[in-house]
Amino acid sequence: MIDNDLLVIGAPDVEAALSGREHDIMDAVQKAYETHSRGASSLPHSSFLRFPDSDKDRIICLPAYLGDDYQLAGVKWIASVPGNVPKGIERASAVMILNDRETGRPTTVLEGSIVSKQRTAASxxxxxxxxxxxxxxxxxxxxxxxxxxxxxxxxxxxxxxxxxxxxxxxxxxxxxxxxxxxxxxxxxxxxxxxxxxxxxxxxxxxxxxxxxxxxxxxxxxxxxxxxxxxxxxxxxxxxxxxxxxxxxxxxxxxxxxxxxxxxxxxxxxxxxxxxxxxxxxxxxxxxxxxxxxxxxxxxxxxxxLGVLDLAVADLVQESVAERKAGTNVASFLP
Missing domain, CATH: 3.40.50.720 (NAD(P)-binding Rossmann-like Domain)
Structure with missing residues (x-):
């Protein structure tokens, strides 16, 4: 039977999944780099959405596939708005979508700025x-x-x-x-x-x-x-x-x-x-x-690289599954 549900993982669950796991995250990033360098990945160029009234603001789309043991596909959509900082809002905000490799159907949506920050730092x-x-x-x-x-x-x-x-x-x-x-x-x-x-x-x-x-x-x-x-x-x-x-x-x-x-x-x-x-x-x-x-x-x-986001998101998925966390949206897909 095809699963029509969608798992939504918010910031608190992402933080809980990654907190105190710096060495695990560095290991995941290393494995992603090695997988990519072996050619077992697909990594199209990022797309930059820019705005005619600003040379600083942008939203970036990073699609990726990570093969070998991962078999993960997905995309990160991350905004960078430096003008947020004086307002007390973080510069970056993001969402990730993960897809099933065999069917292509989206399985998970998770908050992406924490993943992005952690993989950047781990790299x-x-x-x-x-x-x-x-x-x-x-x-x-x-x-x-x-x-x-x-x-x-x-x-x-x-x-x-x-x-x-x-x-x-x-x-x-x-x-x-x-x-x-x-x-x-x-x-x-x-x-x-x-x-x-x-x-x-x-x-x-x-x-x-x-x-x-x-x-x-x-x-x-x-x-x-x-x-x-x-x-x-x-x-x-x-x-x-x-x-x-x-x-x-x-x-x-x-x-x-x-x-x-x-x-x-x-x-x-x-x-x-x-x-x-x-x-x-x-x-x-x-x-x-x-x-x-x-x-x-x-x-x-x-x-x-988007493959790093996938590797760290995989750690999040594993932790969320173990803790039975996240929010399941029943029958999200037709």
């Missing part, structure tokens, strides 16, 4: 574990919104003995609030608000960028410590001069080389993409080595 932390030359004594955070709060939580799981945290934001009040938010994660680390971006970059062997920048503003990474790890989550902070001389790792080269990212702008300037060393998935699979430790920073630029 950055996983990359730091793979790419960093060792445990960083200091981690810097550029941009003090919810994404970097989540990144901080996952970096604490990856590097629990970090001694010092630096933060920089154009809004000092947000930087102060950021310190209060991440304090419970890093209870043995000193937190300082950097007086300038330059101060933070010079003092931090690991830096996580999670800003709303739409145009690059950093000329180079010359002040970074040797072999620094740059987690370029927000994708549009670095000018070509900060990308080209350094080691570059991406999640998927075709996906990240578009939509005005720093990688895209560098490819436009050079006329090629040879400056990208590898995808993270190929390094995880052993197809490519970690870049040589020659003093230059390693920059990780993740576009954000």
């Amino acid at each position: 950055a932390a996983l990359a730091s574990k793979v790419l960093a030359p060792g445990a960083p004594e200091t981690i810097g955070f550029v941009g003090c919104g919810p994404i970097n709060v989540a990144v901080a939580k996952f970096l604490q799981a990856a590097w629990p003995n970090t001694k010092k945290l630096l933060a920089f934001d154009l809004d000092p009040a947000r930087a102060q609030a950021f310190g209060e938010d991440i304090g419970p994660f890093f209870n043995n680390a000193d937190f300082t608000i950097a007086a300038s971006l330059e101060e933070l970059m010079a003092a931090s062997p690991m830096v996580a960028f999670a800003t709303t920048a739409i145009n690059p503003y950093i000329d180079n990474l010359d002040s970074s410590p040797e072999n620094a790890t740059i987690l370029h989550v927000s994708l549009r902070d670095l000018k070509p001069g900060a990308i080209l001389p350094n080691h570059n790792i991406v999640d998927d080269l075709d996906h990240v080389c578009r939509a005005g990212t720093s990688i895209f702008l560098t490819a436009e300037e050079t006329g090629n993409r040879d400056f990208v060393h590898s995808s993270l998935g190929d390094i995880l699979l052993g197809n490519k080595p970690v870049p040589e430790r020659d003093g230059r920073p390693i920059v990780f630029s993740p576009f954000g």
